[in-house]
Amino acid sequence: MRLGRHNLSQKPVFMAPMAGITDKAFRHMIRLTGGKYVITEMISDKALIYNNSKTFKMIDLEGEPEPRIVQLFGSEPHTMADAAKIVFEHGADAIDINMGCPTPKIVKNGEGAALLRDITLAEKIASTVVKSVPIPVTVKIRLGWDDSCINAPELALRLEQAGIAMLTVHARTREQYYSGNADWQWIARTKAGIKIPVIGNGDINSPEDAMEMIKTTECDGVMIGRGALGNPWLIGRTQTFLDNGILLPEPDNIERLRMLFIHFEQLIDLKGERTGLQEIRKHAAWYIKGVRKAADYRNQIMTVKTYADMKALFLHIYSLEGGTFDTLPNQS
Numbered sequence: 001m002r003l004g005r006h007n008l009s010q011k012p013v014f015m016a017p018m019a020g021i022t023d024k025a026f027r028h029m030i031r032l033t034g035g036k037y038v039i040t041e042m043i044s045d046k047a048l049i050y051n052n053s054k055t056f057k058m059i060d061l062e063g064e065p066e067p068r069i070v071q072l073f074g075s076e077p078h079t080m081a082d083a084a085k086i087v088f089e090h091g092a093d094a095i096d097i098n099m100g101c102p103t104p105k106i107v108k109n110g111e112g113a114a115l116l117r118d119i120t121l122a123e124k125i126a127s128t129v130v131k132s133v134p135i136p137v138t139v140k141i142r143l144g145w146d147d148s149c150i151n152a153p154e155l156a157l158r159l160e161q162a163g164i165a166m167l168t169v170h171a172r173t174r175e176q177y178y179s180g181n182a183d184w185q186w187i188a189r190t191k192a193g194i195k196i197p198v199i200g201n202g203d204i205n206s207p208e209d210a211m212e213m214i215k216t217t218e219c220d221g222v223m224i225g226r227g228a229l230g231n232p233w234l235i236g237r238t239q240t241f242l243d244n245g246i247l248l249p250e251p252d253n254i255e256r257l258r259m260l261f262i263h264f265e266q267l268i269d270l271k272g273e274r275t276g277l278q279e280i281r282k283h284a285a286w287y288i289k290g291v292r293k294a295a296d297y298r299n300q301i302m303t304v305k306t307y308a309d310m311k312a313l314f315l316h317i318y319s320l321e322g323g324t325f326d327t328l329p330n331q332s
Helices: 024-032 045-049 053-058 077-089 112-117 119-132 152-162 184-192 207-217 233-244 253-287 294-301 307-320
Strands: 013-015 037-044 069-073 094-099 137-142 166-170 198-201 221-224
Touching: 013 233, 024 037, 024 253, 037 045, 037 053, 045 053, 045 069, 045 077, 069 077, 077 094, 077 119, 094 112, 094 119, 112 119, 112 137, 119 137, 119 152, 137 152, 152 166, 152 184, 166 184, 184 198, 184 207, 198 207, 207 221, 207 233, 221 233, 253 294, 253 307, 294 307
Parallel strands: 013 037, 013 221, 037 069, 069 094, 094 137, 137 166, 166 198, 198 221
Antiparallel strands: none
8 A cells, every 4th residue: 555655555554643642752662562563642733833832743754754643633624734744844754644533622623523523624624734845635534523424434535535535434423422232334334435445444452353454444554542452463463464374472571671661761751751751651551461469569659759660660660570671771
């Protein structure tokens, strides 16, 4: 499969863009564990236009392998186009437009999943962005606003006509948020009506799930979100399974804890002690799932206030599980 000038895997596996999750450190973890295709957190078009310093740090793509994909959200075609130009100038190889985020604070501004209720505007945004940059533009949508307004096939056709290069379909409505079951049949119906590649998303928690989605929907690839939290290996394991049928073993607790330590060091290096400590807590809670006394450790993780104490706690948990320090970064 191709995305602009980039040759992807025949059935590519993408890590879903997730607010507060897929920052530079997490994208590094995905690639370190075998994943190939990642997307930034969703980034506000207006924050870029207004030169918000924190937002510009979110589009730091330096040192990352191609393709570098940045996700934008907004509700005004020309503002989105201007933001797309900024992202392109900062090294993006493709731009993804978020038309599926269900979060109330996003929706109330007419952004994200709100565009599912105004597909004329959605088409205009896509068309304007496509014309503004010389790189592929993709879109991520949901099935529709609610069960009474499932319009993914119609929206998909209009987005294709607007010139987008690829479409990701999360097989839930906005009103479902992340509850209930994803309805993969709507991915199949959407795929049947357009010619551009369709990436399926929703309820993929194993390589076997990904294979089943592809068989069921005939989608061109998959995107994994919540299943990879604390388990970045899932992206690479799924890609390997789709590429050659090899089902790599799941990581054991020692490997999970080793990767937690590396992730922590990445966050500290990139964001400093205060922010790094805040952000590693949620990741640590996911990484230690299944570890003995995990509930007690989670409570401790939430109260640690210094880098040195958090590092000591992680090393303590790691050693109790039988981990050896020669596989960790420099401990001096």
